[in-house]
Amino acid sequence: MSSRTVRWSVAGEFVTKISREWFWQEGKPWPVVEEFLLSCMCGTDMTRSELSDLAWKVVLGKAKFIGRSDDGSFALTDDDKDLVSDYRDSTIRRIEELKEKAEEAQNKLDNLVYFLEEEGYDYLLRRSGTVRTEYEDDMPGSVLLNGFLQQASLEREGFTDNYGWLAPDGTFTPVDWGEHQGWAFEKAKELGYVTTARDFSKGGDLLTEHGWVLLHNPGLGIATVTRNEGRPLTKAQREFLFGYYTDRGLDDLAKEYLEEDWI
Numbered sequence: 001m002s003s004r005t006v007r008w009s010v011a012g013e014f015v016t017k018i019s020r021e022w023f024w025q026e027g028k029p030w031p032v033v034e035e036f037l038l039s040c041m042c043g044t045d046m047t048r049s050e051l052s053d054l055a056w057k058v059v060l061g062k063a064k065f066i067g068r069s070d071d072g073s074f075a076l077t078d079d080d081k082d083l084v085s086d087y088r089d090s091t092i093r094r095i096e097e098l099k100e101k102a103e104e105a106q107n108k109l110d111n112l113v114y115f116l117e118e119e120g121y122d123y124l125l126r127r128s129g130t131v132r133t134e135y136e137d138d139m140p141g142s143v144l145l146n147g148f149l150q151q152a153s154l155e156r157e158g159f160t161d162n163y164g165w166l167a168p169d170g171t172f173t174p175v176d177w178g179e180h181q182g183w184a185f186e187k188a189k190e191l192g193y194v195t196t197a198r199d200f201s202k203g204g205d206l207l208t209e210h211g212w213v214l215l216h217n218p219g220l221g222i223a224t225v226t227r228n229e230g231r232p233l234t235k236a237q238r239e240f241l242f243g244y245y246t247d248r249g250l251d252d253l254a255k256e257y258l259e260e261d262w263i
Helices: 012-025 030-039 048-060 083-119 121-128 140-156 180-190 197-209 235-247 251-257
Strands: 063-066 075-078 164-166 172-174 213-216 224-226
Touching: 012 030, 012 048, 012 063, 012 083, 030 048, 048 063, 048 083, 164 180, 164 235, 180 197, 180 213, 197 213, 213 235, 235 251
Parallel strands: none
Antiparallel strands: 063 075, 164 172, 164 213, 213 224
16 A cells, blocks of 8 residues: 655745735634634744734734745744725725715615606506506505605605604614614613623514514604504603604604503
């Protein structure tokens, strides 16, 4: 039976390049990058803490590996790159690009909303070849569209804090659309209802179980009330909701919270 010897060779330039790419471009966790670099610095009398400091210098551009391990030239030397500034500048440029795209998308959305408000839902029906009936306003698509247009109109009037969480004492905290679950988890953690990140998805349910109310709409329409059916609204919550919907000209919704026996 024949045998062969396999020898590994490590190139300093490769180690430097891959560790920086992992950290800055791919966003790998530091412990992963650190272990990779430490594995390339074994065989010395230095402590792990000292080697970890050197690993940081490599990632930050203050040190770099050179040479090869197979010819004994593999070593660590100083470097003069300022990767923190480079990454910061590239990130700022990327943010500016995304802001421009977001503004462009917002302009297109504003134009669409304006057009739909002017032409109405009938335009969509004509384009789709659908015949409008007396029941059209009750169709799900019509309800969603009308709710979206109503909300867009309110926002142009200056009502920006439309979604959020309402505490039992009537205190309303605005939360951006789509961020309500994250906010709920942080509040539930603050109040001691949850203790670990594993309970992230339970935050909203736990708040409503303790009497909180969510004002939200997945379709970006008029905010609706989400609560625990076993917890009646408090007087402070009913008063807030009455004022909330009245201010926005939604009298039909407002009067639902006017009655003292509302549950």
